Amino acid sequence: MTGGRTSGVIFTALIASILFAPLSTGHAAEPMGEVVVGNISAMTGPTSGTHMMCQSGSRDYLNYLNEEKGGVSGKDGKVKIKYLAYDSQYVAAKAKDGFARLREQGMEILTHCASGHSDALMMDYEQAKIPLVTGSQGVASLWSDWAYGNYHSGIANMIRTWIVWQKGEWVKAGKPGGALVLGTITTDEPYVPLALWDIDSFVKEQGISLVKETIPKGTTDASPQLLRLKQAGAKQIYVLSSANGAVVVLQSAKSMNLDIPLTQCAAATLGDVISLGGPKLAEGYQGEYFFEPMSENPKLKASPGLALARELWKKNHPNQSPNDMYLNGILSGMVIAEGVHLALNEVPPDKLNGETIKKYGFDRIKGFSGMGLTKSITYTHDDHIGPKQVRYWVVRNGYVEPLSDWMPTTTFRIPKK
């Protein structure tokens, strides 16, 4: 087919259309009374499912505010929120490109679903003086004065808090066995070394021992590693993996009739695991939540925030089963709205920008709970972590039920550089 006239014409047409396509995306001017919120997530690729849920949550909530209440209002005026998003394709360079593009379109607040690609953005948003509101911190956002979290207290605190809880329960039960041995099973994902940062000194401080095992990402069987944990005498096991790895661990555990309770880290929620592996597989699985779970449990009464979230889900995604990461996005949206609202109490809409929203808005958030969706969030001058409270839940009969009360998390920060 080479050399023919027609192929030449097709070819030129193809090339021309491809080359000129990006030029057609114009620059947007920002009308008055509008605040632009930008989202950078991996919309294609294997993590896209989770990222899209977060994005959808914050978008749906902010659109709801625009439609039902005409936007966000304060003493000095009212603004609509415009929500823009870019696909980082899970690559740091593209995330930075997306940031640059969003800045050109007038973005004043950034939100993202964190992964390795998003830590690179710290330089950008600090330089541009744009606050970041995220439900999913990478490491960098804990270092930055411009980042505001609303979910877990940092990657390294997930297992630390769990250890503190386990130790507390063990002490309450009268220290059976004399010494406490805990286990953790991880997959070989990039955040795992961060989650386990300097864990040995922490464990030594607490006076217990921790056995660590790793499974390769694509494996279908974790029984050798679970066997070793059992032989080491672990009383409880923490699963540091996404829902995919958790399903493999659960299956191996079930087939081994392992009687050691397993707990899922916040990298996935119990809802995700039930959906991916089935309610029977997830029976008895423990996990942590920093807000209330999305799945309907007839025994629990939903807070107003959760009820609103469920309504928004039904309205915007009628044919899909509800998902917890959606709540993550909704909470970010709520924090953004609260920040803009507080800022509007001090400055008029045309003076709203990243700096003023941070100074008069986010920095003043106190006791914010997202209509009961989470425990209260207060940001102080050196603490933007978030609610700093966690609750442990367990799967019973396909429903997620509370296992413990709300308790404070640890607040360890991975040292910079």
Next chain:
Amino acid sequence: MEFIGSLIISGLMNGAIYGLVALGFVLIYKSSSVLNFSQGHMLLLGAYIFWFFKSSMGLNLYLSLLLAIGVGFLIGILIERLTLRRLIGQPLISMITVTIFLSLVIEGFVSLIWGSYPLQHIAIFSNRCFNIGSCVLTTQNLYAFGLALTTALALILFFRYTNLGLAMRGVAEGHQIMQGMGISVKKILNISWGIAGMAATIGGIILGSTLGFRLGLSHIGLLAIPAAFIGGLESPEGAILGGLLIGLCESIVSGYIGNAAGVPAAFMILIVAMIFKPYGLFGLVKIERV
């Protein structure tokens, strides 16, 4: 003792799945000399189609399996007709690139119809397990292993003793020679891609029921590549064996060194092995003439 036993079993079970995927790989290479980078995605598509029949349409398990495998066959043929047919005679590297783009298209197609979020779980295998000491064999493992071996055996016999198999091996040597002998190269290519599609679907169904039906299923293609290579790219029995070897190696190394060192170690051993046997264990040695 029981630790290494459980490692071996775990490795063999994983390896059986790699072997199944590698089989599809080898089939396509044997007949069209193309390294099919979209094998993992064909697996993904097959798994999702099975999910569609079982979950969305609520059909009976066996009917869904049959339908899915049938559709897998058709998908293989479709891919071959639409894309590679036009590239017969073109440089090999272009065909490989087309399979790379094809994987994008398949991923896009799957996202378009079912979304990028993992699908609801389907239980296929019962929860019964067999215990050997404290090592465990689930029904899933046994099915995967059994299926992989049966498919391999069937294909080996097929290639060696049937006319069609012989024709496929001939097509791998040279398309023009075969056309000169009156064998329809088009039909042979169709069939081999169809079978590869079927193998991918079977592998996808097994994997999907273990790991869940999600986009990440396509990544198994990565580990199937060394499995296909180590056995020799022209040998189906080599593919299965290679898969088992890779699975074993991965499991044992990860078990003893920890930190999931199994995968890079498998590659290292593979590279060293290939220095001694450059065409794989059972591959055809290319005689080069100047």
Next chain:
Amino acid sequence: MANTSFYPPSGVYSDQYKKDMRIIKTKTQMVMSIAALIMLFVLPVLPYVSGYVLRLIIGAAIALIICLGLNILTGYCGQLNIGQSAFVMVGAFTSALLNSKFGLPFWATFIPAGLAAAAVGVFFGIPSVRLKGLYLALTTLGAQIILAWVALFGFPITAAGFSVDPIKIGSIVFNSPQKFYYIAIPFAVVMTFFAKNMMRSKPGRAFIAVRDNDKAAEGMGIDIFRYKLLAFAICTFYAGVAGSLLVHYMMWAQLESFTLQDSIWYLVMIIVGGLGSIEGTIFGVIFITVLKEIVFVIGPIAETKLSFLPMGAGSGLLLIIIGGMAILFLTVEPRGLAHRWNLFKAYYRLWPFGY
């Protein structure tokens, strides 16, 4: 797979071997080259050229350096390399760690980064003494996996990601796209020139001989093992320098920037552009960069417009369109853009004659 134009313009001939070897053979070519260089250097100050466009170009320039190396190894020397981004990573982390631990500036670290990557590249090229073709590709795939694992578990600091100082010359700090452009483009131009020059000299001809038929080449007295290793070294040196540029551009060094997906995209770039052709590399890089940009820009728009479909459908649709167009393109022109360009040049040079 010729890498010179088939037909020089009418009336142009060479009476000395030296003149025949020249890259620029006619006055027109000289004028156009100079004009192009001027355009490149003046681009950032033109209107309508926003920071976003410059970022695209810088990204393309860095990818160009990587792909030039890759084309030298795969296109000219015929050794398939599926692990290029791992070598980029080696260079990137070498440069970033030297900067982070010892405070060395970019100018002192980009050559060591290139050399480190070259050393690793030669190590993984050693199996080429026995392995051929697709089997050798496996070694490079292994390099990708093994190096990624080392970066993840070998050094905790590389897993987390850490910041890197921007490039400085005297008091000028290159920390914005407008400024970094003037680092990226000169590097790209110089490395392109080196590549083109190398390929018309003795090693270049040796590479082509090894690619076309290595047994025959050996019979003619070319030490094929040595030249294969040289090709690996050059390819990975380019990758290392590009990696060093990349981390100083992003001012952040992180593991997840260097995945197998990226390696495959680099390969796609040179294939679409044309193997064994320096111009082809440039075309391929531009084409694929633009293609990916379309996904990047239009994906989210498609997502909102199609929100009634399951999540991810919009981006999925876009992937189908992009992949489909790329397949169509390869079906129409499997030898890449460079070949098409040569045909085009031949067409207008010979017009109105057919051949």
